[in-house]
Amino acid sequence: MAWVRRHVGWLLFHAALVPAVAIAATVVWLRSGLPSPRGTIAVAGIDAPVRIIRDRHAVPHIFARSEEDAFFALGFVHAQDRLWQMDMMRRLGAGRLAEILGPQALRFDRLSRTLGFYARAQASEAALTPEVRAALDAYAKGVNAWLHSPHGPLPLEFQILNYRPEPWQPADSLVWARLMAFQLSGNYRDALMRARMLQRLPPDQVDALMPRDRYDGAVTLAAALAPLSQQGIDLAALNLDHLWHALPQLGPAQASNEWVLAGSATATGKPILVNDPHLALNAPILWYLARIETPTLTLTGATVPGVPFPILGHNGRIAWGFTTTGSNVQDLFIERTDAQDPTRYLVPGGSEPFMRHVETIHVRGAADEVLTVRETRHGPVLSDIDPAIQGLSAPGDVIALAFTGLATDDTTTDALYRINHAANWAEFRAALQLYQSPPQNMVYADTDGHIGFMAPGRVPVRRSGDGSLPVPGWTGAFDWTGMIPFDALPQAVDPPSGRFVNANNAIVGPHYPYFLTTRWGEPARAERIEQVLATSNRHNVESAEDLLMDTMSLPALKLLPTLLQIAPSTPLRRAALVRLKVWDGRMERNSPQPLIFESWLRELNRVLFAERLGPLFDDYWSLNATVVTQTLSNGCGTVPCDEAVASAFDRALDGIAATEGDDVDDWRWGDAHRAPMAHPFLSRLPVLNRLFDIGIATDGGFYTINRGASRIEDPNHPFADDHGAGYRAVYDLSDLDNSQFMIATGQSGNPLSPHYGDLVTPWRDGAHFAIAGSPAAIAATGLGTLLLQPRPAPLTDHAHPAS
Numbered sequence: 001m002a003w004v005r006r007h008v009g010w011l012l013f014h015a016a017l018v019p020a021v022a023i024a025a026t027v028v029w030l031r032s033g034l035p036s037p038r039g040t041i042a043v044a045g046i047d048a049p050v051r052i053i054r055d056r057h058a059v060p061h062i063f064a065r066s067e068e069d070a071f072f073a074l075g076f077v078h079a080q081d082r083l084w085q086m087d088m089m090r091r092l093g094a095g096r097l098a099e100i101l102g103p104q105a106l107r108f109d110r111l112s113r114t115l116g117f118y119a120r121a122q123a124s125e126a127a128l129t130p131e132v133r134a135a136l137d138a139y140a141k142g143v144n145a146w147l148h149s150p151h152g153p154l155p156l157e158f159q160i161l162n163y164r165p166e167p168w169q170p171a172d173s174l175v176w177a178r179l180m181a182f183q184l185s186g187n188y189r190d191a192l193m194r195a196r197m198l199q200r201l202p203p204d205q206v207d208a209l210m211p212r213d214r215y216d217g218a219v220t221l222a223a224a225l226a227p228l229s230q231q232g233i234d235l236a237a238l239n240l241d242h243l244w245h246a247l248p249q250l251g252p253a254q255a256s257n258e259w260v261l262a263g264s265a266t267a268t269g270k271p272i273l274v275n276d277p278h279l280a281l282n283a284p285i286l287w288y289l290a291r292i293e294t295p296t297l298t299l300t301g302a303t304v305p306g307v308p309f310p311i312l313g314h315n316g317r318i319a320w321g322f323t324t325t326g327s328n329v330q331d332l333f334i335e336r337t338d339a340q341d342p343t344r345y346l347v348p349g350g351s352e353p354f355m356r357h358v359e360t361i362h363v364r365g366a367a368d369e370v371l372t373v374r375e376t377r378h379g380p381v382l383s384d385i386d387p388a389i390q391g392l393s394a395p396g397d398v399i400a401l402a403f404t405g406l407a408t409d410d411t412t413t414d415a416l417y418r419i420n421h422a423a424n425w426a427e428f429r430a431a432l433q434l435y436q437s438p439p440q441n442m443v444y445a446d447t448d449g450h451i452g453f454m455a456p457g458r459v460p461v462r463r464s465g466d467g468s469l470p471v472p473g474w475t476g477a478f479d480w481t482g483m484i485p486f487d488a489l490p491q492a493v494d495p496p497s498g499r500f501v502n503a504n505n506a507i508v509g510p511h512y513p514y515f516l517t518t519r520w521g522e523p524a525r526a527e528r529i530e531q532v533l534a535t536s537n538r539h540n541v542e543s544a545e546d547l548l549m550d551t552m553s554l555p556a557l558k559l560l561p562t563l564l565q566i567a568p569s570t571p572l573r574r575a576a577l578v579r580l581k582v583w584d585g586r587m588e589r590n591s592p593q594p595l596i597f598e599s600w601l602r603e604l605n606r607v608l609f610a611e612r613l614g615p616l617f618d619d620y621w622s623l624n625a626t627v628v629t630q631t632l633s634n635g636c637g638t639v640p641c642d643e644a645v646a647s648a649f650d651r652a653l654d655g656i657a658a659t660e661g662d663d664v665d666d667w668r669w670g671d672a673h674r675a676p677m678a679h680p681f682l683s684r685l686p687v688l689n690r691l692f693d694i695g696i697a698t699d700g701g702f703y704t705i706n707r708g709a710s711r712i713e714d715p716n717h718p719f720a721d722d723h724g725a726g727y728r729a730v731y732d733l734s735d736l737d738n739s740q741f742m743i744a745t746g747q748s749g750n751p752l753s754p755h756y757g758d759l760v761t762p763w764r765d766g767a768h769f770a771i772a773g774s775p776a777a778i779a780a781t782g783l784g785t786l787l788l789q790p791r792p793a794p795l796t797d798h799a800h801p802a803s
Helices: 003-029 065-092 103-115 117-127 130-148 158-163 168-184 187-196 201-207 221-230 239-246 414-421 425-432 525-531 539-550 554-563 571-581 593-620 625-634 641-660 760-764 774-781
Strands: 039-043 050-055 059-061 254-263 272-280 288-293 298-303 312-314 318-324 330-335 341-347 350-353 355-361 368-374 398-403 438-444 453-454 458-460 480-483 491-493 497-503 724-725 726-734 739-741 784-790
Touching: 050 065, 050 425, 050 774, 059 065, 059 774, 065 103, 065 117, 065 130, 065 168, 065 288, 065 784, 103 350, 103 355, 130 168, 130 414, 158 350, 168 414, 187 201, 187 239, 187 593, 201 625, 221 726, 254 438, 254 453, 254 525, 272 318, 272 438, 272 539, 288 739, 298 726, 298 739, 312 491, 312 726, 318 726, 350 497, 355 739, 368 458, 414 425, 438 497, 453 497, 453 760, 491 539, 491 739, 497 525, 525 539, 525 554, 539 726, 554 593, 554 625, 554 641, 571 593, 593 625, 593 641, 625 641, 739 760
Parallel strands: 039 784, 059 288
Antiparallel strands: 050 059, 050 784, 254 272, 254 497, 272 724, 272 726, 288 298, 298 312, 312 318, 318 438, 330 398, 341 350, 355 368, 438 453, 453 491, 458 480, 726 739
C-alpha cells in the first residue's frame, strides 16, 4: 500500500505539473512577442533613420527628419502596442467582425454594411489632398513594416481566434472617423424612442419625459406630429420596437469637459486649456499617447491607434480640445414603395428606383449571410437590417437614414491634419472649414495669448421638422435644403469673460438663427466648472488638475432637501438619513452617501415612470435628474409624490442591504462604482476574464466633472463606471512642456505587457505626467531607444551595377 501511495502521489504530482509547465511555456512564448523598446530594425519605407525613445510610461517620443517618416514610425509603434485594437476597429467599420467572432457579431456587421462605412471611407480617399494622402500612405507602410518584421508571436487574441491580420490600407484609417461620427451623433435613436413613446403616451407626457430644449418655438411636438397623420402614416402601426432592438449602439455618445482660460484668469498670464473626452472605459482605452518631433512639426497628445495624426493635443504653438455638440444631424425618413413597382419608392412628383447592392458577410462557424442593401435619395434603408422586420405602417414602407456623416466627399481627415499644422487662430479656423462630422465644440489657445471657441461640422437646414421624429420621405416637406453656413456656426475669440466652458451643455441661446438640437446635455457639470472658475483669477495647472477630479454633484444637492423630508420610520431609514444630512454632495468612493443617493434616484425613476412606459422603460431608464426634479415639482401622477419618494427610498435601501449588509457605515460607493476596464473579447472568456482584470473602484458619478457614468438599467451592475474620461490633458500655454497628460489604462493593448494596466491607479487618483524633454533626458529615465534604419531597396534586374 505504501508503494501504491508513493506512485499515485508521483502520478498526481506530474499530472498537475505537466499542464502547469505547458501553461508557463505558452505564457513565455506569448511574452516573446512583446516589442522591445530598444535595438535597431531595418525597414523599407523611410528615407532617414528615426529614433523612437520610450519614456518610463512607455510613451513613444518619435524623432524623425521628415513628417512622412514620423507618421511611418507612429504606424509602427501603434502596431507594436495596439494591433488587435486596430484590427477590431477596421473590422467593425468594414462589417467583418463575424468572420472571426461568429454569428453573435452579425448585428454590428449588418449595420456597418447597411450604412456603408468602409465603402464611403474608400470613396473619400479621392477628396484627400496630396499631403494627407502621403501621411496616410506613410502610416500604412509603418503598420505593415511591423507586421512583416521579425517580432515573435502575435498577441493573445490572434492566437485564441487563430487568424492573422491583413496588411493595413489608408481606408482602414479613414473608417475610424465614420465610426466616431455615428457613435457621437445618436439623435436618430432619440427619434425612434420618442416615436415609440408616442405609441403609448400623449404628446405632453412624452415632452415631459424627453424635454425638448428649443429656444425659438418654431417647431413644437404637436406641429411635428400633424404631418405624419396628414400624410397617411399610422404611428401606432410602426414596427419600431423591433427596429430599435435590431440596431446596435456602438457605444455611449455624449459627455466630455473642456474649458480654456485667458491669461487674465491664470497665474502665468498665458492661457490654460483643459479637456477630458468621455467615452467607454474599455481595456485598452481608445487613446494612445505619443510625441512627434521633426524639423517642421511638433505634436504631443492623444492619438487613436489606426489614425496617423493626434486627435487632441498641442503642436508647440497652439492647443485644442473637443466635446460633442449633440447636433441633430440624422433624420429618419419613412419611404413608401411604389404600389405598381416594389423596386421603386415614391418621391415628389413620381417615383425612383431604390439603389441596391448585395453584401456577403462571412460568418465563422456558420453559412455566409447575404444582405441586400437598399438606399433612397435620403440615405440607406435601416429597416432592411433585420429580416424579421417585414414592414412598417403599411406593406412595403421602409425607414431610411439621412446622416451628414455618410458623405462620400468627407474631408474631416484633412481638417485634423491641418489642425495639427495650424500656428494661429486664423489657420485653426481655416482648418475647421474642412471639418464635417461629427459636430464638435472645439476650444483653442495659443502661445500668443489668444483663446477661441468654434462648433464646426455639417448641420442640416431642414425645410421643416427638426429630426426628433420619423417623417414622410415622399412629400419633400422635410427634406434638407442645405447646411448651416460655416460663418454662421457658433464661434467666438477672446471673450470679455476670459474663458470658454463646455460640458455638452447648450452652446447658443434663444436668439441663434439656426436650429442645432432638441436635447442639449445636462448643464450640471458646466455649472460646477463655472462655479469653481469664478472663485479666482489666478488659476494654474495644478488647480486645473484638481478641478478635473471634482466629485461635487449639483443635482444631488438640489434633490437632497426633498429626500430628507422622509420620516425616519425604520432603523435602516434613520441611519441612512443621518448620514445624508451631513453629506456635502461629493461622490467619493469610500463614502456610503453616494451609493444611497444614486440607488434612491435609480429607484425613483422606476416608481415614477415604469408603469407609464411599460416595456419601453428599460430602454428609457437613466438617472434623469432634471426630469425627476420637474416631475416632483409638477406632480407624480396617480401616486402622491411623498409616497413615491418614500417607496423608492425603501426599495433602494433594501437593495443595498441585500448585498452590503445592514450596517450603513460598511457601505461604500466604490464597491458598486467600479470601472471594469473590460477587454472586449478576453473579458468574456472564463479564467482569462479574472486573470486580466484591471478594474478599479472609482470616485465620481453621472453628474460630476470627474464623470463616472453607468448603465442604470443593468440589473447586475447598475452603477459600474463604464463611461468616463479615458484621456485627460491640461495644456499650459506659458510652457507647453509643462502640459500634463493621462490615459485610463496603459499604452499597451497586450494583456501580458507590464504597460497594459499600469496607469489605471494613477488615472483613478488624478495623477498626470508631462510628455516632453530632450532625447538625452528621456533616454536617461526611459525604457530604451529603438532605431528604425532605412532598408536599401532591392536591386532589380535592370539596375545591377556594372561588373
